[in-house]
Amino acid sequence: MPTRILPAVGDADAVRSLTTLLSQLPDAEPVTPVADSTQLVDTLARLAAESVDELPEVVIVHERIGPVPALELVREVALRFPAVGVILVTTDASPGLFAAAMDSGARGLVALPLNYEELASRVQAVAQWSVGVRRHLGHGGDVFTGVGGAVVTVSGAKGGVGATLTAVQLALAAQASGRPTALVDMDLQAGDIASYLDVQFRRSVVDLAAIADISPRILAEAVFRHDTGVALLLAPGEGERGEEVTDRAARQIVSALRSRYEVVVIDCGAQLGGAGAAAVEMADTALLVTTPDVVAVRGAKRTVRMWDRLQIRKAEETTVVVNRNSRATEIQPALIQKITGTAIATTTIPANFKELQAAVDAGRVHALDGKGTVRQAMFALAGELGLVKAPEGAERRGGRARGGDRGPVGFRRRRD
Numbered sequence: 431m432p433t434r435i436l437p438a439v440g441d442a443d444a445v446r447s448l449t450t451l452l453s454q455l456p457d458a459e460p461v462t463p464v465a466d467s468t469q470l471v472d473t474l475a476r477l478a479a480e481s482v483d484e485l486p487e488v489v490i491v492h493e494r495i496g497p498v499p500a501l502e503l504v505r506e507v508a509l510r511f512p513a514v515g516v517i518l519v520t521t522d523a524s525p526g527l528f529a530a531a532m533d534s535g536a537r538g539l540v541a542l543p544l545n546y547e548e549l550a551s552r553v554q555a556v557a558q559w560s561v562g563v564r565r566h567l568g569h570g571g572d573v574f575t576g577v578g579g580a581v582v583t584v585s586g587a588k589g590g591v592g593a594t595l596t597a598v599q600l601a602l603a604a605q606a607s608g609r610p611t612a613l614v615d616m617d618l619q620a621g622d623i624a625s626y627l628d629v630q631f632r633r634s635v636v637d638l639a640a641i642a643d644i645s646p647r648i649l650a651e652a653v654f655r656h657d658t659g660v661a662l663l664l665a666p667g668e669g670e671r672g673e674e675v676t677d678r679a680a681r682q683i684v685s686a687l688r689s690r691y692e693v694v695v696i697d698c699g700a701q702l703g704g705a706g707a708a709a710v711e712m713a714d715t716a717l718l719v720t721t722p723d724v725v726a727v728r729g730a731k732r733t734v735r736m737w738d739r740l741q742i743r744k745a746e747e748t749t750v751v752v753n754r755n756s757r758a759t760e761i762q763p764a765l766i767q768k769i770t771g772t773a774i775a776t777t778t779i780p781a782n783f784k785e786l787q788a789a790v791d792a793g794r795v796h797a798l799d800g801k802g803t804v805r806q807a808m809f810a811l812a813g814e815l816g817l818v819k820a821p822e823g824a825e826r827r828g829g830r831a832r833g834g835d836r837g838p839v840g841f842r843r844r845r846d
Contacts, residue, residue, distance in 0.1 A: 432459035433557040434486035438470040438495050438503070439463055439519075447544060448490065448519070455550050461486060467498035468711070474511050475714075485514055487560040488553055493520040493542075497711070497741070501534045502681055508535025509689035513563045515556035519544070533643065579609070579692040581684060582815065583616075583713040586700035587720035587730035592753040592779070594622050595786070596719050596808065597697035598795055603812035604693040605660045607819040612653065612661040612691040616680070616706050617699025618672025621665025627656060628793030634666040639679040644686040658796050661691065677704035684712050693817050700729075702736065711742045715815055718772065721754045722761040727769055734770050745771040751811065754781035777811040779804060 435452055437460065439445045445463050452460040464470045470489070477484040489507060493500050504516050515537040520527060523541035531539050537559055538552040582600065586593035594617070601613035614635065615621035624630065631654040638644055638652050653661040663683075666672055675683075687694045696713070698706040710716050720730040730750060737743045750770055752763045755778035767774040785802045789795045798805040812818050 432457050433488060433553065434459045434461055435488045435490060435553060436461050436470070436473070436486040437463040437490045437492070438467070439490075439492040440465050440495050441492065444492055444494070448492075451544055451546055451549055452490075452553075454546065455553060458553065467495055467503045470495075470503065471506060471510070474507065474514065478511060482513060482564060485511060487557045488515050488517060490517045490519055490540075491536075493518065493522070498681065499678075501530060502678065502685075504531065504536045505534040505682070506685045509685050513560055515560040517552055517556055579688065579694075580714045580817065581688050581694045581696065581709075581712060582715045582717065582817065583696045583698050583706075583710045584717045584719060585698040585702075585706070585710065585733065587718060587726045587733055589700045591700070591719050591721045591726050593699065593719040594626060594697050595790075595795060596717070596751060596753065596779070596811075597695050598623060598626055599798075599805065599808035600812045600815070600817060601660050601693070601695040602658055602796055603809040604695070604817040604819075605658055606809075607812075607817075609692040609817070609819045610661075610690075611659075611693040611695065612663060612687050614663045614683075614687065614694065614696040614709075615665035616675075616696050616709055617701075618665050618675055618703065618705060619669035619701070620699060621697065623662065623697060624664050625793055626790070626795045627662070629654060629656065629662065629664075631662070631664060634664050634671075635683065636666045636671050636674050638663075638683050638686075639675045642682075644682060646690065649686050649690060656796070663687070672703070672705075675705040677708040680705035680708040681712060684709055695817075702733075707737075707740065707742050710737065716743055716748050717751050717775075717815075718748055718770075719751045719753055720766065722752055722756075722759040722763075722766065724761070727761060727766055730766070730772075731770050734772055746773065748772045749775055749815075751775045751777075751779065753779040755779060756781050775811060775814060777807060777814050779807045779811070 435458055437448050439448055449460055452458055464473055491500055491504055504518060507516050517538040517540055518531045518536045519540050521542045528539050537556045540549055540552050584593050584597040601611050605611040615623040633652045653663050656662050696709050698709055718730055720726045734745045734748055738745055750766055750772045763774050780803045782804050785804050789798050
C-alpha cells in the first residue's frame with residue numbers, strides 16, 4: 431500500500447525541491463501540497479470527517495509555514511489527528527529543537543538542505559508508526575468525529591448586542607444534546623459568563639497562559655464543571671490580567687480544549703485583542719452577533735473589514751447572527767448580509783427582553799423557559815450550526831459546522 435504524504439510548505443522553491451524528492455521515494459504517494467497552516471488543518475479535518483482511511487499517513491511541515499508557527503502547528507495536528515505522523519523540516523537540527531519538536535508531537539525531524547537517504551528513512555519510519563496506530567485504534571472515522579470537534583467563536587458587533595448570551599445558549603444546547611462541551615470566556619477584560627451563570631471560581635483562562643504543554647490534568651484543574659455539564663473556562667476576575675493571555679497562549683488553549691471536547695464555544699466579546707483574534711482565526715465557525723440597528727450594523731461592517739485586513743478571516747467565512755429581530759424593524763437580515771458581505775444565519779433571535787430579564791438578573795440564563803421564544807431560537811441556531819447531536823436513528827443534516835462551502839456554516843476554506 432502506498433504511503434500518502436502531505437507537504438505543508440509555503441515557499442514555492444521549497445515545494446518543488448521537496449515534491450521532487452518525495453516522488454522518488456519507493457511506494458510514496460505525494461498529495462497536493464498545502465501553502466499555510468490553516469489550509470493544512472482544514473484539509474485534514476475534511477478528510478477525517480469522511481474516514482480515518484482518507485487521512486495521509488505522513489504530514490511534512492516546513493519550518494517557515496505560517497501564519498501559525500511550525501511547532502504550534504505540529505502540536506495542533508498531533509492533538510487533533512493522532513494517527514497522522516508529522517515530520518518537521520528545518521535548518522536547525524540542534525538537540526534543543528529536536529526535543530521541542532518531539533514534545534510538540536512530531537514523529538521525526540529532517541534537516542535542510544534535504545538529503546534523500548535521511549528523508550526516505552524518516553518517512554518510512556513515520557509511515558510504519560502511523561499504520562500501527564491506525565491498526566491499534568481501529569479503522570473508521572469515529573476516532574476523529576467525537577472528541578476533538580468544532581470550535582465556534584461568538585463576537586459582538588459592539589457591546590450589548592447579546593454575544594455572551596448567544597455563546598452561553600449555544601453551549602447549553604450542544605451539551606444538552608449529549609455532546610461534551612466547553613464554554614470559554616475570551617472577553618478577557620470584561621467577561622460576563624460567570625455572572626450570567628452565577629458561578630464563582632478561582633481558576634481562569636490566565637492560569638493556562640504560561641503553560642507550554644497543557645496536559646489533560648492541568649486542563650481539568652482550570653475548568654469549572656457547571657451544573658448543566660458544560661465545562662467553563664472563565665475570564666480573570668482582574669481584567670488587567672487578561673494581557674497575560676497572548677495570541678500564542680490562546681492558540682495552545684484552544685488546541686487543548688478542542689482535543690478534549692466535541693464542541694468548544696468561545697465568547698470573544700466586542701473588543702479585538704491578540705487572544706481573541708487567534709481564536710477567531712482558528713475557529714471552524716466564526717459568528718458575529720448584531721442587532722438590526724444602524725450603529726450595530728456599522729460596527730459589524732467595521733469588524734468584518736478589520737478581520738479581513740488583518741487576515742484573520744474573510745467576510746464570506748463569517749456568519750452574522752441577528753439578535754432582537756422583528757418584522758417591524760427597518761433593517762432586515764438580507765440587508766445586513768448585503769452591507770457586511772458575510773453569510774447570514776437563517777435563524778434570527780427575537781426581541782423579547784421580558785422573557786430574559788428575570789433569568790439575567792438572577793444569573794441563571796441556563797434556566798430560561800424552554801418554551802420561550804428566545805431560548806427556542808437560540809437552540810434552533812445551535813441546530814443550524816450543526817452543534818446539536820442528532821437523536822438516535824435520525825439523519826443529521828449538514829454535518830459539523832465549518833463556515834463556508836456548505837452555505838453559511840459549511841466547511842470553510844481559509845485562503846487561496
